[in-house]
Amino acid sequence: MQLQSLINIRRDLHQIPELGFQETKTQAYLLEYIASLPQQHLEVKTWRTGILVKVAGTNPYETIAYRADMDGLPIQEQTDYSFQSVHSGNMHACGHDFHMTIAIGALTNLATHPAEQNVLFLFQPAEESPGGALSMMESEEMKAWWPDKIFALHIAPELPIGTISSREGLLFANTSELFMDFKGKGGHAAFPHMTKDMVVAASHLIVGAQQIVARNVDPLDSAVLTFGKMTAGHVQNGIAETARLEGTMRTFLPETMERLKQRVEALVEGNEMIHDCSITIDYGSNYYQVYNSGNLVESFRHIVEQQDYVYQEARPAMTGEDFGYMLRDIPGFMFWLGVDSPHGLHHNQLQPKEEALRVGVDVVEATIRNLK
Numbered sequence: 537m538q539l540q541s542l543i544n545i546r547r548d549l550h551q552i553p554e555l556g557f558q559e560t561k562t563q564a565y566l567l568e569y570i571a572s573l574p575q576q577h578l579e580v581k582t583w584r585t586g587i588l589v590k591v592a593g594t595n596p597y598e599t600i601a602y603r604a605d606m607d608g609l610p611i612q613e614q615t616d617y618s619f620q621s622v623h624s625g626n627m628h629a630c631g632h633d634f635h636m637t638i639a640i641g642a643l644t645n646l647a648t649h650p651a652e653q654n655v656l657f658l659f660q661p662a663e664e665s666p667g668g669a670l671s672m673m674e675s676e677e678m679k680a681w682w683p684d685k686i687f688a689l690h691i692a693p694e695l696p697i698g699t700i701s702s703r704e705g706l707l708f709a710n711t712s713e714l715f716m717d718f719k720g721k722g723g724h725a726a727f728p729h730m731t732k733d734m735v736v737a738a739s740h741l742i743v744g745a746q747q748i749v750a751r752n753v754d755p756l757d758s759a760v761l762t763f764g765k766m767t768a769g770h771v772q773n774g775i776a777e778t779a780r781l782e783g784t785m786r787t788f789l790p791e792t793m794e795r796l797k798q799r800v801e802a803l804v805e806g807n808e809m810i811h812d813c814s815i816t817i818d819y820g821s822n823y824y825q826v827y828n829s830g831n832l833v834e835s836f837r838h839i840v841e842q843q844d845y846v847y848q849e850a851r852p853a854m855t856g857e858d859f860g861y862m863l864r865d866i867p868g869f870m871f872w873l874g875v876d877s878p879h880g881l882h883h884n885q886l887q888p889k890e891e892a893l894r895v896g897v898d899v900v901e902a903t904i905r906n907l908k
């Protein structure tokens with residue numbers, strides 16, 4: 537498939553980012569494209585807003601799957617692209633437009649020149665939140681086409697084009713979302729003694745939370761607790777009755793996540809007493825670590841090097857991915873694809889270079905055909 541065709545598809549998808557399990561336009565776009573391919577080797581199913589495409593092999597001894605996530609993020613795009621998101625407030629700021637386009641590129645080639653084994657393309661909704669991998673795996677559609685091996689990629693803004701990076705074992709962390717709702721008593725800014733100020737309570741909790749990792753996690757282990765969003769109050773001269781914190785926790789060890797949750801709960805109890813308020817905790821969605829199968833990563837490294845791309849050993853990252861659930865039950869791996877963007881993942885100016893689409897398709901197709 538020509539680079540320009542890949543670019544056109546990526547740009548179309550980039551314009552219509554949709555949040556988890558709302559990917560109806562994205563699904564319709566992909567289904568229309570898939571229907572335009574030669575159909576003799578293809579079978580297509582939908583599951584919620586996702587799609588499963590099976591390409592029959594010429595001498596099938598197993599099924600290998602490639603998974604592409606489909607959802608965008610609730611971020612207002614600030615790029616100067618002529619093909620900016622037309623869904624105000626949503627953006628493909630995590631590269632899922634790339635992931636889907638690369639799947640489409642490899643699928644297009646395989647539809648006319650199938651591999652020996654069966655290939656399953658999984659277009660999976662809701663990676664960012666609330667997580668689609670686990671429920672997709674539990675669906676009748678996926679159970680009927682259960683693969684023997686699986687892999688996926690993620691764009692890496694900090695790596696140059698042509699560089700591929702992965703590692704055996706742990707690649708991404710265990711994650712838990714963290715939502716806290718504060719309820720106190722609002723009032724006039726001039727009468728603080730008659731109120732329970734939730735701006736102060738939430739600020740106090742944020743500062744206290746900075747000690748949780750620093751003083752409860754073994755320095756040789758790793759964890760992160762980040763609050764990415766804080767909302768409270770209505771007016772500059774009023775005292776806020778409610779506040780909400782939204783964040784995420786990341787750990788390399790599953791047991792460290794349990795420790796973080798215990799300490800968060802203790803901190804919340806303490807803050808309720810100090811500020812005479814109520815605080816509820818919701819852990820939202822939790823993702824299982826991404827743990828790569830060693831022998832498959834080794835085979836993958838050979839495939840990358842045979843294609844004259846650069847293979848670089850990755851460090852584990854505190855990113856999360858619900859693809860971890862797929863790797864928990866199916867041998868496989870995930871890798872980083874260099875896209876050389878000056879701005880990183882989840883940034884409102886993420887601008888991956890489109891030449892990386894060609895590299896992605898080459899590597900995915902070669903992996904499907906040659907992974908041992």
Ligand SMILES: CC(=O)N[C@@H](CCC[C@H](N)C(=O)O)C(=O)O
Pocket residue numbers: 630663664665690711712713783784785821823854855856857858881
């Ligand atoms: C690759 C990537 O950026 N993934 C997301 C996954 C988010 C999981 C969940 N919504 C959370 O925030 O815990 C990430 O932020 O790492």
